[in-house]
Amino acid sequence: MSSLKHLQVEATKSSPAIDFNPETHNLSLRGESYPENCSRFYAPVFDWLREYLSVSQNQPMTLEMEIVYFNSSSSKTFMDLFDMLDAAAQAGKSVCVRWRYDEENETALECGEEFQEDVQHINFELVSVAA
Amino acid sequence: MDVNMLSYHETMSREGVVLYYNGPISQGVVEGVGDMMRRKMVLEENGMLLAQKVFSVLVEQMQNVICYARDICTPTACMGTGQIMVGRSGEQFYVACGNPVSRKREDRIRERIDTVNGMTREELKAYYKEQRRKGPDEDSCGAGLGFIEMARKASRPLQYRFDPIDDDTSFFAVKVHV
Numbered sequence: 385m386s387s388l389k390h391l392q393v394e395a396t397k398s399s400p401a402i403d404f405n406p407e408t409h410n411l412s413l414r415g416e417s418y419p420e421n422c423s424r425f426y427a428p429v430f431d432w433l434r435e436y437l438s439v440s441q442n443q444p445m446t447l448e449m450e451i452v453y454f455n456s457s458s459s460k461t462f463m464d465l466f467d468m469l470d471a472a473a474q475a476g477k478s479v480c481v482r483w484r485y486d487e488e489n490e491t492a493l494e495c496g497e498e499f500q501e502d503v504q505h506i507n508f509e510l511v512s513v514a515a
Numbered sequence: 516m517d518v519n520m521l522s523y524h525e526t527m528s529r530e531g532v533v534l535y536y537n538g539p540i541s542q543g544v545v546e547g548v549g550d551m552m553r554r555k556m557v558l559e560e561n562g563m564l565l566a567q568k569v570f571s572v573l574v575e576q577m578q579n580v581i582c583y584a585r586d587i588c589t590p591t592a593c594m595g596t597g598q599i600m601v602g603r604s605g606e607q608f609y610v611a612c613g614n615p616v617s618r619k620r621e622d623r624i625r626e627r628i629d630t631v632n633g634m635t636r637e638e639l640k641a642y643y644k645e646q647r648r649k650g651p652d653e654d655s656c657g658a659g660l661g662f663i664e665m666a667r668k669a670s671r672p673l674q675y676r677f678d679p680i681d682d683d684t685s686f687f688a689v690k691v692h693v
Contacts, residue, residue, distance in 0.1 A: 397546040418549075418574050420542040420581070420592065422658070453567065455574050460658035463647050491567045502644060 391432045412448040422457035437472050444478035473505035480507045487512045534601040541594045545577040568668045568693040575661045576612040584614050613688035631666035639667050665691050
């Protein structure tokens with residue numbers, strides 16, 4: 385399908401590992417998220433996703449998020465990301481977001497719940513991961 | 516050696532200051548200092564929740580310093596100058612920071628902090644979600660959510676003050692009890 389490449393970016397101390405695979409339709413963000421310039425860091429992710437959504441049509445996709453900590457700018461960025469997926473889900477695509485949180489990290493669970501409350505069409509799952 | 520480092524050290528220890536930094540702050544400092552403080556709190560068994568709260572407020576405050584001081588800015592990185600402090604009294608921790616800001620920004624900062632200080636937990640949550648869906652203000656360089664985030668982590672209203680430095684600049688300080 386199209387020329388869309390497998391998007392892979394290594395984690396840094398303040399930015400997550402990115403692994404978006406257009407063949408398996410499995411996307412993941414793992415690590416910490418408080419980059420210096422959030423919109424600049426995530427711009428390639430949004431570009432990739434826009435193209436993916438236009439070419440992948442109605443194939444089911446899964447986004448796994450395992451984020452230890454994210455700052456307030458990342459929070460806004462993630463909401464924009466989920467809104468984009470929510471619109472695709474409303475248009476008929478099967479979209480699953482798995483919000484994975486360390487069972488000892490109450491903050492990560494609460495944050496997941498707050499995103500879950502704010503989306504309507506995505507299958508948004510909260511998955512506890514043993515420490 | 517004229518600099519009496521011991522006297523600084525003793526004063527800080529007496530006042531329960533766990534961390535004090537004064538100088539240039541870049542993203543590297545945010546990552547290093549934030550992570551070190553979080554690790555120390557976890558190792559000292561202060562609990563994950565408290566460690567995450569202190570870390571979170573530290574990151575928001577230090578990134579504000581970088582954002583609003585912008586002493587040196589290249590296309591890829593910015594640096595500001597400020598102070599950060601983490602202090603403890605018993606089980607309670609506070610995180611404070613101070614940095615020069617343009618006096619033109621004073622009213623806007625006051626308004627933001629006063630707004631969140633007047634809110635209950637539930638109101639803060641609703642306000643956070645509402646602002647998260649809005650674009651940031653023109654004068655904001657992040658998402659405009661930093662003070663709401665701090666207020667949500669705080670156990671008391673945020674304390675702040677402005678001290679005029681000259682016609683254009685004030686020294687802004689904010690203290691958050693987690």
